[in-house]
Amino acid sequence: MNVVPGTVLEDLPVAEDPPAPRERTRRIITEVPSRADRRFNQITMGAGISVLALLTLVGLFLMIQSSDALGETGIWTFLTRTEWRTDVTPARIGVLGLLAGTVLVAVVAVAIAVPLSVFSALAITEYSTAKRRKWLVGVVDLLAAVPSLLFGLWGFLFLSDKIVPISLWLSQNFGWIPLFKTSEDASLTGSIFIAGIVVALMVLPIITSVVREVFSQTPPGEKEAALALGGTRWGMIKTVVLPFGKGGIVGGSMLGLGRALGETIAVALLLPQVPQKISESIHILQNGGATVSGFIANRAGSDSFTTSGLLAAGLVLFVITLGTNMIASVVVSNSRSGAGVEI
Amino acid sequence: MTTIVEPTAKPGTTTAKPPRKRKRTARRPREFTTFDVWVLVGSIVSAACLNWLIFYRLTAGASAFGFFLGSYLTFLVIFAAVTTDRVGRLVAADRVMTVVVVSAATVVFIPLVLLIGYILVEGLKALRPGFFFNDQQGVTPVMPATSGGGFHAIIGTIEQVGLALLWSLPLALAAAVFLNESRSKWRRPVRIFVDAMSGLPSIVAGLFIFATLILPFAKSGNPLFGYNGFMASLALAITMLPTITRTVEVVLRLVPDGLREASLALGASRARTVWSVVFPTSRTGMTTAVVLGIARAVGETAPLLFTSFGYDLMNSNPFAGSQESLPLFVYRNIRKPDISAIQRGFAGALVLMLIVLGLFAIARFIGRDRSKRKARSIKPKTQTVKGAAQ
Numbered sequence: 051m052n053v054v055p056g057t058v059l060e061d062l063p064v065a066e067d068p069p070a071p072r073e074r075t076r077r078i079i080t081e082v083p084s085r086a087d088r089r090f091n092q093i094t095m096g097a098g099i100s101v102l103a104l105l106t107l108v109g110l111f112l113m114i115q116s117s118d119a120l121g122e123t124g125i126w127t128f129l130t131r132t133e134w135r136t137d138v139t140p141a142r143i144g145v146l147g148l149l150a151g152t153v154l155v156a157v158v159a160v161a162i163a164v165p166l167s168v169f170s171a172l173a174i175t176e177y178s179t180a181k182r183r184k185w186l187v188g189v190v191d192l193l194a195a196v197p198s199l200l201f202g203l204w205g206f207l208f209l210s211d212k213i214v215p216i217s218l219w220l221s222q223n224f225g226w227i228p229l230f231k232t233s234e235d236a237s238l239t240g241s242i243f244i245a246g247i248v249v250a251l252m253v254l255p256i257i258t259s260v261v262r263e264v265f266s267q268t269p270p271g272e273k274e275a276a277l278a279l280g281g282t283r284w285g286m287i288k289t290v291v292l293p294f295g296k297g298g299i300v301g302g303s304m305l306g307l308g309r310a311l312g313e314t315i316a317v318a319l320l321l322p323q324v325p326q327k328i329s330e331s332i333h334i335l336q337n338g339g340a341t342v343s344g345f346i347a348n349r350a351g352s353d354s355f356t357t358s359g360l361l362a363a364g365l366v367l368f369v370i371t372l373g374t375n376m377i378a379s380v381v382v383s384n385s386r387s388g389a390g391v392e393i
Numbered sequence: 394m395t396t397i398v399e400p401t402a403k404p405g406t407t408t409a410k411p412p413r414k415r416k417r418t419a420r421r422p423r424e425f426t427t428f429d430v431w432v433l434v435g436s437i438v439s440a441a442c443l444n445w446l447i448f449y450r451l452t453a454g455a456s457a458f459g460f461f462l463g464s465y466l467t468f469l470v471i472f473a474a475v476t477t478d479r480v481g482r483l484v485a486a487d488r489v490m491t492v493v494v495v496s497a498a499t500v501v502f503i504p505l506v507l508l509i510g511y512i513l514v515e516g517l518k519a520l521r522p523g524f525f526f527n528d529q530q531g532v533t534p535v536m537p538a539t540s541g542g543g544f545h546a547i548i549g550t551i552e553q554v555g556l557a558l559l560w561s562l563p564l565a566l567a568a569a570v571f572l573n574e575s576r577s578k579w580r581r582p583v584r585i586f587v588d589a590m591s592g593l594p595s596i597v598a599g600l601f602i603f604a605t606l607i608l609p610f611a612k613s614g615n616p617l618f619g620y621n622g623f624m625a626s627l628a629l630a631i632t633m634l635p636t637i638t639r640t641v642e643v644v645l646r647l648v649p650d651g652l653r654e655a656s657l658a659l660g661a662s663r664a665r666t667v668w669s670v671v672f673p674t675s676r677t678g679m680t681t682a683v684v685l686g687i688a689r690a691v692g693e694t695a696p697l698l699f700t701s702f703g704y705d706l707m708n709s710n711p712f713a714g715s716q717e718s719l720p721l722f723v724y725r726n727i728r729k730p731d732i733s734a735i736q737r738g739f740a741g742a743l744v745l746m747l748i749v750l751g752l753f754a755i756a757r758f759i760g761r762d763r764s765k766r767k768a769r770s771i772k773p774k775t776q777t778v779k780g781a782a783q
Contacts, residue, residue: 083663090664094575097567098583101638104631105586108593108601115604169497177494186498188757193505195685195753196746197692199720203727203742204508207515207735216458223459251504258501282487305592312594314695315724343596343695350698357608364600368593375592379585 109368116362119143119355128362134325134345136356143359145342145366147325151242152341152367154331155317156310158246159253164303166250167257174258175265176287187262194255202316205248210320213247214238217335229334236336243334245320245341249313253306260305260382264298265291297385304378311343312371318344342367429488432475440468469493509746516743519736524744528717529705534729538736545707546722546741549622552711553701553718554690556626557633562683565637572638573645574667591635598631599696607700622711625701625718629690637686644678645671681760688752692745694720719745 083091120128123143131144174186220243221232232238268291276286292299317323323340331339346360346367444464469489476485519538527542568587572580602624610618617623648671656666672679697703702715703725719741726738 086664087662090662090667091575091577094567094571095577095579097564098571098575098577098579100564101568101583101590101634102579102586104634105590105593107605108597108631111601111605112597115608166497166500169494170501173494173498177491177498189502189505192750192753193501195688195749196505196508197694197720197749199692199694199723200508200512200742200746203723203738204511207727208507208511219459254501282483284487284490285483287490308592312592312596314594314596315720319724319727343594346596346600347695347698351702354608361600361604364597368597371592371594371597372589375589376585379588 109365112361112365112368116358116365119358119362122355123359129366132325132327134359136353136359141355141359143356144325145363147327147331148340148342148345148363149366149370150328150331151321151326151339152311152343154242154334154339155245155249155313155321155341156307158243158334159249159310159313160257160303160307162247162250163254163257163306164299167254167261167302167306168299170254170258171261171265172287172291174262176283176291190255190258193251194259198252198313198315201248201252202319205244205316206319209248210239210244213244217241217243221335228332231333232336233333236333238336240320240322240337240339241335242321242331242339245317245339246334248316248320249310252313252316253309256309257302257306260302261295261299264295264302264382264385268294298382301378301382301385304374304381308371308374308378311374312367313341314343314347317341318347323348429476432479433472433492436468436472436475440464440471443467465496509750512739512742512746515736515739516746519733519740520743521740524740528707530707532705534731534734536733538733538740540733541737543717543719543722543737543741543744545704546717546719547744548707548709549701549711549716549718550691550720552709553622553625553629553697553716554687556623556711557629557690558683558687560626561630561633561637561686565634565686566641566679568634568638569641569645570667570671572642574663574671587635587638590631591639593632593635594695595628595632595693596695596698599628599699601631602628602696603699616713619713620700620702620715621713622701622708622716622718625697625716626711628696628700629693632693632696633686633690636689637682640682640685641679644675644682647678648674677759681756684752684756684759688749688756691752692720692749694724697721698724719748 081087122140123131128144130146131142132147132150133142133144134147135142170186170190174183174190178186217232217238220230221238224230225232272290272294273286276290277283281289321339321341321344322337323345324338325340325345326338342363346364349356349360352360441464444460444467448460448463469492472492473485473489476488479485521539521542523539524542524544525547526544528545529541532541568583571577572584572587606618606624606627607620652670652674653666656670657663661669697718697720701718701721703721704715704717708714708716723738723741723745726734726741729735729738
């Protein structure tokens with residue numbers, strides 16, 4: 051800059067303040083969807099929403115169509131009455147006897163299936179070589195693919211006779227437990243116990259696959275740490291794999307419970323499907339018992355009032371299985387192990 | 394893990410005869426040595442003998458189940474005791490649990506083998522070629538099981554499952570794409586509902602169709618809204634929908650994000666990306682999912698009871714009149730009191746089982762690990778991606 055002599059300092063051109071930094075506006079990246087994209091979004095969104103709508107409609111229509119029977123009987127009476135008689139007027143129908151059978155079959159099934167599933171899952175994830183693992187997974191998948199009807203058929207005509215001696219043995223040796231008590235000269239075929247065993251085979255694959263998935267997510271570092279500290283394989287499983295997979299085991303069992311509650315054809319074939327008092331149903335080794343789904347299946351094509359009652363029973367089943375499944379998914383996804391697990 | 398325990402050479406064994414060179418074996422800490430195998434066998438034998446003594450000699454309560462259970466438990470106890478004595482408590486616990494886990498995994502095999510074998514044996518007794526050409530016209534209870542056939546049931550199954558696939562497949566694919574490819578806030582509720590729906594008892598699906606489409610129109614006399622194959626296909630579609638949606642969604646998730654990003658970066662729209670990149674990449678997986686969905690639907694019985702109802706004669710029109718299908722054929726026949734009907738049911742069960750197992754095998758074959766083949770066929774894949782940018 052050439053400063054002319056004699057000029058006062060003030061006259062010097064003063065550098066202006068640098069311009070205030072422009073306020074940075076966050077650049078919002080938006081997608082401008084093309085027409086095809088918009089159509090694509092609408093279609094997929096529509097599909098998603100229609101799934102939502104479908105399930106809601108199922109509940110809604112069952113409710114509407116069962117209102118005949120529910121209105122006449124009263125919801126509370128319907129839920130707490132054990133007998134189901136349409137031959138008397140007014141008809142006395144209730145779902146409690148069916149529910150008791152349903153829950154007992156499901157509990158027996160889950161009690162048998164869970165230990166087997168956990169051990170099978172352990173065998174798959176911790177005890178097998180890669181080749182044997184593929185085989186085992188294939189077997190469990192195959193078990194899942196066999197239709198419920200074939201399980202029922204097999205259980206009804208083959209397994210039932212084979213289980214009777216076991217029931218006999220249990221009732222002779224453990225008859226002092228109320229669950230295993232049988233009355234004198236009671237028939238031991240067509241029992242809740244047998245139905246439970248067959249249903250256990252059907253829910254085993256689903257429990258195994260959830261538990262296996264959870265076990266396989268165990269952090270390898272923790273497993274290796276346990277082994278490096280000198281633990282045996284079982285020591286490692288007990289201290290790392292099982293605690294890690296606890297949520298998955300609980301959730302998987304509940305998922306299996308949900309499936310077992312809704313099992314239809316096998317129990318329709320295996321049980322006599324005559325509603326009983328709870329005090330009779332509890333003797334699981336002897337003939338007798340009815341489940342909601344099996345009972346509905348056996349009464350297909352009845353008169354309109356019975357049908358309405360059956361729809362009400364179906365609604366109860368719908369609500370219960372839905373609740374069980376929802377709780378199961380929450381348990382699995384909230385546990386540390388199951389966060390990324392598909393169920 | 395591969396600690397090699399060397400056989401300790403004894404000092405001062407310098408006799409004239411040089412010691413025979415022992416073969417060095419690498420011993421893993423967990424390995425079963427020959428001696429352990431003997432312990433195992435010995436425990437089994439002694440447990441079996443002890444229980445034979447108890448169950449068949451000392452007491453009268455001879456039951457095969459009690460014998461086996463007792464033997465197994467005794468075996469575990471003996472094995473645990475012997476192993477504890479030899480190698481200590483910790484290792485013994487490990488070995489006993491290994492035995493328990495392996496035996497539990499074996500137990501899972503047994504019912505599967507028994508089931509398949511039983512249906513094979515019983516079904517072959519009554520399955521004749523005529524089964525695939527005849528219906529039950531003119532068949533009376535006194536006729537042998539080989540008379541008549543299940544052709545009407547096979548046709549019914551094909552029509553119902555085909556129609557069900559037609560309804561559910563587009564919806565399931567779109568829903569899976571919605572769950573995986575969109576960024577909508579509705580994804581979470583939809584996923585929860587799909588999960589809940591897959592746990593829906595299949596009979597409820599049948600009841601729903603019955604309550605919505607058949608019952609309200611009962612008096613109208615329109616055959617479309619009565620018991621027919623079309624209604625059955627709708628019920629089957631409801632049971633198939635969540636299965637296919639979830640499996641396809643899992644498959645779509647396996648598509649690497651890089652491929653999607655590449656496609657989008659080349660200027661392709663989202664729809665184009667899904668259609669030309671995501672779908673072709675996951676084609677085999679999606680086919681597997683669909684085949685498994687079909688396999689599930691073929692064996693479903695419960696939803697059909699309230700929708701297609703079952704019929705003894707050929708009805709090839711799925712839109713009017715009740716219709717038979719294989720599961721219903723089996724279910725209705727084995728509930729009849731006469732022996733020949735039950736055998737006929739077994740023939741149907743065998744056909745059904747072969748179809749399901751065949752579909753399962755196809756699904757496995759399609760979905761098999763083809764990483765080696767994929768590595769070779771990388772070039773055509775690239776072309777597909779290029780095509781996406783147009």
